[in-house]
Amino acid sequence: MTVLSGDYEDNIGLATDFYELTMASAYFHSGMKDVVGEFEMYVRKLPNNRNYLVICGLEQIVSFLMNFKFTSTQIDFLKSNKLFKNEEKFLEYLAGLRFTGDLWAVPEGTILFPNEPFLRIEAPIIQAQLFETYILSMVNYQTLIASKASRIVNSAGDKTVVEFGFRRAHSPPAALFASRASYIAGCKSTSNTLASFRYGIPTAGTMAHSYVMSFEDEIDAFKKFVVVYPDSFLLIDTYDSIDAIKNIIKHGVKCNGVRIDSGDLFYLCRKIRKILDKSGYGHTKIMVSGDLNEYTINKLMKEKVPIDYFGVGTELVTSRDDPALNGVYKLVAIKKYSPHDKEKYEIIYKMKKSVAKITFPGPKQIFRIMKNGKYYKDILALQHENISPAIPLLKQYIKDGVVTINLPTMPEIRKYHEYQMSILPVKFKRLEPVLKIFPVYLSKELKNAIESFK
Amino acid sequence: MTVLSGDYEDNIGLATDFYELTMASAYFHSGMKDVVGEFEMYVRKLPNNRNYLVICGLEQIVSFLMNFKFTSTQIDFLKSNKLFKNEEKFLEYLAGLRFTGDLWAVPEGTILFPNEPFLRIEAPIIQAQLFETYILSMVNYQTLIASKASRIVNSAGDKTVVEFGFRRAHSPPAALFASRASYIAGCKSTSNTLASFRYGIPTAGTMAHSYVMSFEDEIDAFKKFVVVYPDSFLLIDTYDSIDAIKNIIKHGVKCNGVRIDSGDLFYLCRKIRKILDKSGYGHTKIMVSGDLNEYTINKLMKEKVPIDYFGVGTELVTSRDDPALNGVYKLVAIKKYSPHDKEKYEIIYKMKKSVAKITFPGPKQIFRIMKNGKYYKDILALQHENISPAIPLLKQYIKDGVVTINLPTMPEIRKYHEYQMSILPVKFKRLEPVLKIFPVYLSKELKNAIESFK
Structure with a gap:
């Protein structure tokens, strides 16, 4: 009987699909344990109606990689599985395993498009394989939510969006990551106290x-509340919103803001704004909530309904209209180092050719080309290519198991993302899918590499 | 920089929406800290196309309640928030807070319908309010997934369903809870190694x-694999599934099973079954995977496509067709105990009357009435009523902060659910919504209580 408990971090090695472990063992027994694998994570297509992704979750991956290990309890657990009961040597190897490879990734908050790698792991293939499941789960989710939040924040224009999704997120820990991703993508605050504690996100909440x-x-409930919290928002729709607002005015209750969580928001907000304004409550702000998403917010904004704050929960933290990001983590190359000279290696590009599920071979770099201060096009090239003038998006975060960069703070990530949004051409910010997706071209060298597999 | 880290359990007190804390403080300052609140969790409507819910997540709630506390670090964190900076007395009260109330709930694996309470908390109102967010998030998610898994398992008939969703779940911890809920609802195994470690669920996985x-x-990859794992399933669709199977046969590779993850499953499974059968590989099982759900499985089953195992991931762990359960946690009564006699109290029923968002007043019991060995109807009544012959579904789990029941093991919960499914009338197991939902009547006393609010 554990909550989601303290032993999670200790058990990080087991946070992987079982087949990663059987594959690891097969590599081990096939004399492949020193072969280096290069794996890239990317999506093949965008979620419904989306025109871009906001990449998010990298900080958790750096932490995961740096803390990766199997404890003796975990090794004992594996030994109890019939598939590992005679695997003494392999389990001994696992017990000593730490991340010794490289991590390349785009900074969190970066805007990417299909087939562009978010990150690349280069490590002995057993390690790289074991990391797959955790990396996908964490980065898929945070990127899904940051991408959804970005649409919601855009639709609200100059109004404020606050994230209220804890109770409908896929378990309490998911709520934490949702708050983080939402804040990075422009939400101003969160209802989640633990997210505030952990990530320094401002708290929000009424009653x-x-x-x-x-x-x-x-x-009486209102009066008692404003004695303690004079700047609070009062929730006025428990019985009847119009009656409530009239009573607040009649009793002269201090009222910094009101929240409406049900009913016809178009009618109620206008009516309530009018009543407030003619009664000396012109300073009182209006917040709305209740199954809002980018489409309902867009309608409210277009009709200029007098609203100051949007509280968004379920639709945001579940990405309700498309609740899964299909990020994949694919082998793009293996490297075989010379046993005599650690600088020498043979690199073999890899490409999967299943029907409709192609991977591009080789370790890659994304070169972003600007025009008039805005994104113009991307060129997906091989890692060693040099395309200029262009901004290479993937940076090295970990080299030989050592972090080589100071990770940015949450406000820095949020600001970086805000800037990226400001230079994304406006047509990609529409809620509807664009006719022509953002142009991502393949370099000639990459095309040649693909051709060589045919 | 933490993973989802060890400090989660320690920080359990902060795993709550911020407004629960401001409300708690308002209760504290309004002289209401000894008032007892009774809160019930239920849903107003089922997710799309569902005909029933499989209630899940209770074990985590018992653990949460029994471990609930604020640490001094958390109290310091709250003190740093401008809303709590002058709240010495309230924060001191929080620092000493432990769960001292009662928990009533239906056993995990129980099948319920709209407006029927999953659980009820009876505790001093500050406690009961603080628990809301965590309870909703945890029970909403596990119930959502158990309810989806139940549909998927039903659609597979006598074939086996394994849960493969880790990489698409909403973060690694969500994957854990998804594995748990899926197993309870009838999945046979999971790809999630940590879920196996934590909950004893059998592991599954190929390559x-x-x-x-x-x-x-x-x-060569296949040969190397079966040396280590002779009973394994081989993944045959990396290049061309038919070529792969012919090669396996040609080289006489031992092959207990094959997995196909892409392509036209109707065509491929039939073709591959035929090739296997005529080549002495009649024992070789076929597993399919790749964005399967209850509808695609139903079609494959109806056409008698030769498949032995279904590996289900994304659609299951995100409940993709309806990814949020809108469970709510509502005040149904408050109790004011006499300061002189702890046995004496006044109970005041509560009912919310917002448009289309009604709560039924008073603490309740669900009486399930059987006919011919199957569910016949439910009567929602007040807690103190006695309806017979009927099975009262809500049981007491915690009394005055002490667990009063031995929680069932995972296999026991799974078995209990299996039995419940066997006595659910078959029409509710269809994938389409039934015309007439399962009948839940209100008792006369409950109707009178509702009437008294009009």
């Missing part, structure tokens, strides 16, 4: 219907 | 495309 209901009179 | 690609020849 629940149950609070109002626990008092005999709604107005 | 990845990258493993096959890391060898020069596909057949």
Whole structure:
């Protein structure tokens, strides 16, 4: 009986699909343990209606890689599995395993498109294989949510979006990562106290219907609340929103803002704004919530409904209209180092050719080309190519198992993303899918490499 | 820089929406800290196309409640928030807070319908309010996934379903809970090694495309694998599934099973079954995977495509066709105990009357009535009512902060659920929504209680 408990970090080695372990063992027994694999993570297509991805979750991957290990309890657990019961040597090898490879990635908050690698792991193939599941799960989710949040924040224009999704996220830890990704993509604050503690995201929150209901009179609940929190937002739709606002005014209750969580927001916000304005409550802000998404916010904004804050939960933290990012982690090359000279190696490009599921071979770099201060096109090239003038997007974060970069703070990531959004051509920010997706070209060398597999 | 790290359990007190804390403080300052609140969790409507819910996640809630506390680091963190900087007394109160109330719930694996409470917390209102967010997030998710898994397992008839969703779950910890819920609802095994370690779920897994690609020849990859794992499933669609199977046979590679992850499964499985059968590989099992759900499985089963195992991932662990369960946690009553006699109290029923968002007042019990060995109807009644012959579904798990029941093991929960499914009338197991939902009636006393609010 554990919560999601303290032993999670200790058990990080087991946070992997079982087949990664059987493959690792097969590599071990095939004399391939010193072969280096290069794996890239990317998506083949964007989620429905999306025109870009906001890459997110890298900090957690750096931490995962640097902490990766199997404890003796885990090794014992594996020994108890019939597939590993005679695998003394392999399990001994696992017990000593630490990340000794390289990590290349685009900075969190970067905007990417299909077939562009988010990150690349270069490591002995057993390690690289074992990391697959955790990396995919973490980066798929945070990127999914950052990409959704970006659409929601865009649709709200100059109004503020706050993230209220904890209760509908896929378990409490998922809620944490959702808060992080949402903040990076432009949400201003979160209802999640633990996310505030962990990531320094500002907290937001008003009151629940149950609070109002626990008092005999709604107005009594409001009065008691503003004694303690004079700047709070009052939740006015427990019984009747219009009655509530009239009562607040009648009793002269201090009221910095109101929140409306149900009903016809088009009608209610206009009516309430009018009542507030003519009663000396012109300073009182209006927040709305209740199954909002980028489409409903867009409609409210287009009709200039007087709203100051949007509280967005379920639709954001589950990416409800398309709740999975199909990121994949594919072998693009193997390297065989000379046993005599560690600088010498043979590199063999790899490419999967299943129907409709192609991988591009070789370790790659993304070169972003600008025009008039905006993104113009990307060129996907082999890592060693040099294309200029262009911005190479993948940077090295870890070399030989050592972190080589100071990771940015949360406000820095958020600011970087904000800047990236400002130079993304505006047509890609529309809620509808563009007719022509952002142009990602392949370099001539990469094309030749692909051709060589035919 | 933490993974999802060890400090999660320690920080359990902060795993709550910020407004639960501001409300707690308002209760504290309104002289209401000894008022007892009764909160029930339920859903107002089922997810799309579903005809029932499989309730799941209770074990994690018992653990959460029994471990609930704020550490001094957390209290310091709250003190640093401007809303709590002058709240010495309240924070001191929080520092000493432990769960002292009661928990009633239906056993995990129980089948429920809209408006039926999954669980009820009875505790001093500050506690009960603080638990809301965590309870909703955890139980919403596990119930969502168990309910989806149940449909998928049903659609597969006598074939085996294995859960492969780790990489597409909403972060690694969500994957853990998805494995747990899927196993309870009838999946046979999981790819998630940590879920096997934590919950004792059998592991499953074959090999990845990258493993096959890391060898020069596909057949070489297979040969090396079966040396180590002679009973393994070979992944045959990296290049061409038919070529692969012919090569396996030609080289006489031992082959307990094959997995196909792409292409036209209707065509490929039939063709491959035929080739296997006529080549002395009649014992070789066929597993399919790749964005399967209850609908695609249903089609494959209806056409009697020769498949033995279904590996289901993304669609299952994200409940892709409806990725959020809108469970709510509502105040149904408050109790005011006499300061002189702890046995005496006044109970005040509560009911929310927002448009289209009604709560039924009072603490309740669900009475399930059987006919011919199957579910016949449910009666939602007040807790103190006695309806017979009927099975009262809510049981007490915690009394005055002490666990009063031995929690069932995972195999016990799975078995209990299997039995419940066997007595659910078959029409509710269809993939399409039934015309008439399962009948849940309100008792006369409950109707009177509702009437009294009008």
